[in-house]
Amino acid sequence: MNVKPSHLFYQGRERKPVLDQARGVYMWDVDGKRYLDGSSGAMVCNIGHSNENVLDAMRRQMEKSTFGYRLHFETEASEKLAAKTAALCPEGLNRVFFVSGGSEAVESALKLARQYALAIGEGSRWKIISRAPCYHGCTLGALAITSYAPLTDPFLPMMQAMPKIPAPRAYLDGLDADLEATGHHYADMLEAKILEEGPDSVLAFVVEPIGGASTGALVPPRGYMERVQEICRKYGVLFILDEVMTGAGRTGKFLASEHWNLAPDIVVMSKGFAAGYVPLGAMVAHERLVEPVLDAGGFLHGFTYAGNPLACAAGLAVIDEIERMDLVGNAARMGERLQERLRGLMQRYAIIGDVRGKGLLTAFEFMADRGTKAPLPKGLRAFDRFVQIAYDKGLIVYSRRTRDGIEGDHIIVAPPMIVTETHLDEITEMLDVSLAEFTDEIRPALDRAM
Numbered sequence: 001m002n003v004k005p006s007h008l009f010y011q012g013r014e015r016k017p018v019l020d021q022a023r024g025v026y027m028w029d030v031d032g033k034r035y036l037d038g039s040s041g042a043m044v045c046n047i048g049h050s051n052e053n054v055l056d057a058m059r060r061q062m063e064k065s066t067f068g069y070r071l072h073f074e075t076e077a078s079e080k081l082a083a084k085t086a087a088l089c090p091e092g093l094n095r096v097f098f099v100s101g102g103s104e105a106v107e108s109a110l111k112l113a114r115q116y117a118l119a120i121g122e123g124s125r126w127k128i129i130s131r132a133p134c135y136h137g138c139t140l141g142a143l144a145i146t147s148y149a150p151l152t153d154p155f156l157p158m159m160q161a162m163p164k165i166p167a168p169r170a171y172l173d174g175l176d177a178d179l180e181a182t183g184h185h186y187a188d189m190l191e192a193k194i195l196e197e198g199p200d201s202v203l204a205f206v207v208e209p210i211g212g213a214s215t216g217a218l219v220p221p222r223g224y225m226e227r228v229q230e231i232c233r234k235y236g237v238l239f240i241l242d243e244v245m246t247g248a249g250r251t252g253k254f255l256a257s258e259h260w261n262l263a264p265d266i267v268v269m270s271k272g273f274a275a276g277y278v279p280l281g282a283m284v285a286h287e288r289l290v291e292p293v294l295d296a297g298g299f300l301h302g303f304t305y306a307g308n309p310l311a312c313a314a315g316l317a318v319i320d321e322i323e324r325m326d327l328v329g330n331a332a333r334m335g336e337r338l339q340e341r342l343r344g345l346m347q348r349y350a351i352i353g354d355v356r357g358k359g360l361l362t363a364f365e366f367m368a369d370r371g372t373k374a375p376l377p378k379g380l381r382a383f384d385r386f387v388q389i390a391y392d393k394g395l396i397v398y399s400r401r402t403r404d405g406i407e408g409d410h411i412i413v414a415p416p417m418i419v420t421e422t423h424l425d426e427i428t429e430m431l432d433v434s435l436a437e438f439t440d441e442i443r444p445a446l447d448r449a450m
């Protein structure tokens with residue numbers, strides 16, 4: 001491991017190559033090595049790197065102003081981006097609150113939900129139900145509704161425990177995800193949990209419509225999303241969609257919720273919303289929630305950098321580029337082809353136990369045995385090791401542990417939405433050689449474990 005000292009620290013001591021430049025789907029380090037960004041960073045750079053139209057829009061805004069505090073000024077950029085965002089969201093979701101990232105967006109949604117309950121005289125409601133595993137952010141509020149043991153457990157004493165229901169991992173439970181009965185089986189766990197907790201105490205259900213980091217592009221079984229929405233309505237529980245990863249086109253619709261025509265109360269976005277050009281996110285709430293809160297004295301929440309004009313100008317230009325190049329359509333088309341290629345690799349590599357995803361949010365999961373779904377021995381740290389092998393070959397992919405963060409390994413392949421078939425060929429080729437190397441490397445350990 002390269003452990004040169006640095007004043008910076010993030011997760012650990014490991015150092016990475018220094019980034020020099022990035023264009024389209026490629027990135028180069030200062031030694032001239034080229035990488036294909038097969039995960040758009042952390043599913044962020046959806047429109048590709050260094051898009052000239054976005055950079056121009058940012059330069060134009062920079063010439064005018066880069067900061068205007070939201071309590072002192074309105075800005076044209078934030079007004080325009082809010083209007084554009086509202087127009088792209090389901091009917092009624094037309095009040096937009098800007099933030100600088102996904103965790104902030106989730107925190108904002110939780111606090112708006114609570115203030116809404118107070119404003120309409122339902123102060124007994126405060127519990128937020130979410131799923132296990134799931135990822136909603138790293139700040140303590142968002143972490144309390146996250147379920148991923150290595151990230152959550154150390155902080156449990158500092159957080160308010162929140163109820164969880166199992167994520168609908170039909171493939172692990174041996175159920176057919178194409179059957180509505182399967183979707184209803186998992187959705188009904190929400191109803192059971194609401195009844196167990198006491199309906200009057202439950203404020204909201206927060207869900208990633210297509211699972212992200214913790215479940216690896218988990219597509220819910222047929223009927224699940226419609227049913228959880230119905231259950232939320234039945235008990236007056238707010239239905240909050242965390243589209244931080246899925247939003248802004250990645251799954252082949254602008255919002256993943258469009259795959260099921262959902263009508264959420266709140267949607268949160270970040271990542272692809274500004275595609276990595278600036279830190280930006282949005283909480284978009286139904287006017288029905290916002291009006292009572294404003295009538296009751298206002299939303300007691302806000303971040304200094306919220307609605308920053310430079311960030312909003314970049315965000316607006318990103319959405320314009322998504323529309324101009326029909327990147328949502330391209331994500332749908334290329335996503336299908338990418339999944340076909342991943343399924344092709346699954347036929348050749350026995351350690352791939354599942355391939356899944358929607359649009360350009362795709363993943364494959366390693367297993368020691370496809371029949372029993374047994375994960376690879378956890379000591380192999382396949383999620384880490386495979387990513388490193390691919391990285392060395394010039395392909396960036398993203399990985400996490402599938403089974404509550406403790407074992408199981410999935411690799412997310414989510415290139416920028418500008419990918420072409422030629423890029424997919426390149427990704428497939430690099431995955432192929434990486435899988436061959438990884439399989440050889442772990443064979444002795446697997447043989448010993450048998």
Ligand SMILES: Cc1ncc(COP(=O)(O)O)c(C=O)c1O
Nearest residue numbers: 101102103135136137212244245
């Ligand atoms: C679904 C989801 N919600 C929230 C977050 C938190 O976003 P951020 O890392 O920008 O705070 C993430 C980040 O991965 C995410 O995938």
